[in-house]
């Protein structure tokens with residue numbers, strides 16, 4: 001293929017511009033089984049089924065040697081106590097890494113390996129995070145404006161959503177007393193009186 005160039009403007013919508021952009025949208029109804037509060041999700045779907053996040057990718061072949069790159073925008077919102085976030089995935093080819101660079105907004109990148117070690121890296125404009133091979137990853141918007149970031153990963157890595165969804169991320173990002181906190185999912189779902 002020939003070289004290509006895209007323009008990124010995080011304060012504009014859509015934030016990535018290229019004539020052949022692939023756009024993927026995830027609405028609330030696409031995210032059943034992802035959030036802890038299923039009733040809150042169904043309520044949101046009945047209220048108009050908002051877009052939770054979207055990705056934009058210039059056309060790069062999904063084959064060895066190439067790098068898939070693109071931009072994710074996660075809108076501001078909550079499902080119950082939990083903030084809007086991506087589905088989260090391992091790469092099918094576990095020995096592939098990924099780089100994130102945050103342009104706008106506030107949030108977290110949650111990561112978890114197959115030994116269940118978990119990390120939550122705060123994201124703010126300028127944050128660059130390296131997701132090593134073998135770590136599942138999910139991003140969360142804890143702010144009042146869209147969270148916008150760029151990602152780059154080997155184009156033949158593939159997405160495995162099932163393994164981490166079955167197990168669930170060990171950490172969740174929830175609003176408690178009006179502010180975002182990262183907590184163990186087990187402790188949160190068991191905690192009384194919230």
Ligand SMILES: [Fe+2]
Pocket residue numbers: 089090091098137153
């Ligand atoms: Fe990834």
